[in-house]
Amino acid sequence: MIMTTSAYTSVRDPETVAAGPLPDAGAPGRWRAHARLVACLLPALVIGFAGFQRRWMSDDGHIYVRTVRQVLAGNGPVFNAGERAESSTGTLWQWLLVAGGAVGADVATVAMYGGLLFTVAGFALAGVGAAVRPRGDGRGGRGLLVPCGALVLLALPPVWDFATSGLETGLATCWIAGAWLALVARPRSLVTCAVLGLGPLVRPDLALVSVVFLAAQWVRVRPSWRGALAGAGVAGTLPVAYEIFRMGYYGHLMPLPGVTKEASRSLWGRGFDYLWDFAGPYALWLPVAAVTTAVLYAGRSGVRRVRGPGGPGALRDIAPVVAPLLAGALCWLYVIKVGGDFMHGRMFLPGLLLMLLPVFLVPLTRVWGVAALVVGVWAVACAGALRVPYEGRIGAGGIADERGVYVRQNAAPHPLHHDFAGQPGNRAYGALVREAARSGAPTLLLAQTPVAGGAPGVTGVYNTLGFSGSVVPLSGAALDPIGLAYPLAAHSEGIVNGRVGHDKRLPDEWIVAERGAADVPEGLDPERVDAARRALRCGPLAELRAATRAPLTMGRFWRNLTGAMERTSFRFPNDPVRAERQLCGR
Template sequence: MAVGVPTLWILVAGWNHRWIGDDGLIYTRVVRQILAGNGPVYNVGERVETSTGTLWQWLVAAATLPTGMDPAKVAVCLGLALCTTGFALALLGTLALHGRPARVVPLGVLALLPVQAMWDYATSGLETGLAFCWLGATWWTLVHVGRTGRHLTWTAVLLGLGPLVRPDLALVTGLYAAVLFALVRPGWRRGLSALAAGLALPVGYEIFRAGYYGILVPLPAITKEASWTLWDRGLYYLADFVTPYHLWLPLVLLAALSVPVAAALREAPDGRRALIIAATPVGTGLASALFVTKVGGDFMHGRMLLPALFLVLLPGFLVPLTRITASALAAVVVWAGACLLIWRPPYKNDGISFILDEHAGYVGATGQQHPVTQAAHAARGFLFAREVRRLRAEGERVVLIEMNYDREVQAFPLSARHRPAARFAGMEARLGHAGVAIPLDEIAVDYLGLSNPLGAHMQPTIFKKAGHEKPIKRSWVIADYTDPAATDSPAVRAARHALTCGAIAELQDSVRAPLTPGRFWQNLTGAWERTRLRIPADPVAAEKEFCVKPAPAATAAGAAVAQ
């Protein structure tokens, strides 16, 4: 019952909040490209890794293949199933940590389950459910293998999956592996064997990534500048998560309770080992929260801090029943009741934080309580989607560029030089929506750089909304996708010239040139420098930096094209 009730709670709460958002739809287009035989790409003819969760895209593809279902619906159901499994494994691991006492109370898990953000990201179409499953499985394994020392090699393989679930989970992989090896103390042969097994998949995939995509990390990691230090924005994000639920109340209570619980653990026959195991996820969770805060957080309320909270609470998910823990449970129940009844994150965009309740936003935008299909999002009456349908029906070769967030669009003649077979390209701020509106054999151009290598490598220009710092100037898109006779301006002329120069031209070739053995090797050996490449957002500045000679002066035609 101690395991079953909390597991059932997250299953029911997640199902009641089931949805998929725009970022989840980015995954589903890649899944459809894989199943269509085009490879793990967003657009045919352009090798770009838009999926931050590498393993997630392949799991969704594998689950979609035999069912033939809408991959959006598959992602929602699979994410919830994995999230629920992760909670069950986590609870079983904590139960084993405390020696499987006859009576326990659900303290730590009760501090997590009433949090609305937890219900929202039990689905969403993102890799979060898989992350919770992996965290639960690694915790269960740490408890058992840390005590017995058995199955170290298979445990190393499981830990090695962390960076493939999400790159930032490499932190969990490293810290868990260090603690596990310190506890087990395998001989050098066994240790090297386990280390090789754990590194095989992530290192093998990293070689593939560098050779196939030409960079060392998923493209969104470059777009979002994962090495940044933005404490002000990160602390705001942390406060936005903690404050609505008054999370400090259960956290302070559980921190105080950790003293008698740790004392009880220490009395066990392997007490010192149990204490080290218990401390590992807590320290790892705090380090994860610190990292998220350092890089400036996210624009989705609570999402990036949920794994950290999960980790911190793991050793106290269940604790033995005593007078002290029973009293603590009563206090947490009162807090949980208030959380369920009155404490909710406000759906807001105050123009400062740009932190949103994405679930509520997409429920409102689609007009559906549970928007779990691609059709639910495609049915939205956005101007961009309507224009895509109209222009494709007319059969003209065009580039459709959305401006002012669906309040205006412009169409330009599409060049045939990159993709002769393509007859349509469209740029929209919501990449997932564009990926649904635009067929797989046409081109979805990304405004924010998640699937656009050129945009991802731009220098940031806006620092308000996390992950939205690099809106690409339209002059770059016009220069890249239209013929020179279509339109002209100083910015477009500079961009068109810059695209032929030095590292910018080589970046384009790394994703668009045919993938021969030679190209794979060039991508592989140049991945470090390419990952570090940053391009001025202003085409004129980029031309000066990367081109030896400036382009000829622009003509007056089309000089009014917006930059």
């Protein structure tokens, strides 16, 4: 972090010169250069092929699609017109999809293939970063390289699956690898500061990576205090500006899925179950042991080549190695703390990539050659035979082979626009929504039970939110009782021992009351509906509704901004009677 970017206009960073692939004279030098280029690009080509063979679109990917369609329709970055709810966890991914949709492309197709392109680019950037990183091996980084950490990633089915899926995982892969390359090759540039600061916009939890990488950049450069302030300002400008917009526009500190999934809670037991669900089926301990052994053995000889006995020079040399290791470990620790996720392996992929970056490609020495051979044998076995025991289904712990589930439910090898040909319940819901939209009458669909009256258009309430959002017209409302895109449900109390990521369920009485349905459906208690109607007019619930549904005047923006912290932490009881007593004092 320094005050100017001119350091690279005429002279390259001497550290990069020492590490870069300087040409050797004659045919042997050209052969080595070609071999290094192949080593850098081959993992990207392999993941491109594997990801294309497993291409698909997740239901959560379709949540992004509806928000993008709302933006393009002029309704703003919302899931339902007239209600300011941020359902997109990956802010930058959402706006990239808006750019793709703005040129007329199908948004779902852009999401699926865009994710693959970003994944391929990420693997290529990781390879280049491994090639130019100073190694302290006395050879200037110009020897032959072989894949090692890259083989671990390429062997894992979750990596193939989430190379597409329509989610922000591909963008996260690209940003992580690109940020590391910038840290390695251009630590003195303000452009690097800007890139490193993007983590919170890729995914909120990747703010951890931004902090660690920015600290490593400071260690490498040791700028003046003015340079440090300039770098911090460049790194934080866009994330801070968007956070101010988020607080004022949505009235929350984080995207709504972070509220409904209780991103600050601690569920360590579930988290370790999620870790074992990822590491156990693939015997991930084997490549970890091989790589760790090689690192320890090579480190004993390499430490003698580090300049001096220690101090700033040594710290500067090891910062590009320590930073991704530390950032990856913190990412895994956070995932374990919050209880993991319901998609097999997905949330561990960014942290795994980070921890493997320093050994993504390794020099062809005796030690690393043996390690790469062991990892290669494991990789063949893993890619060819090792699978989760619940392939194509949801496991006993609520964790799903997400791609397999949607392939089976859509009866298609590469589901993009989900028709759920193999899932009668979802098909029936879609038919009801389309029929209600054709009728033009105000209709509230509680799952598959029509209720007369209420808000204009079609209001569909369904757990499969991406599918619901794709069939409910943009002028209607697609609500989920889980709360991924529905503020009222997001702020309700959770269900004890519910499925990870789905452990909230807003009772139907609240939805009937909040959406103004004229009739109370059979099976619901009218007194509980009345209690919910009264509670919605009291205290924090009334403020929550105003923050997300009242016209966005300057005064409303300011109240949203200043009340965002209190509003984000607010929760109310699921029981309408108890909620009325608590909120209204009755």
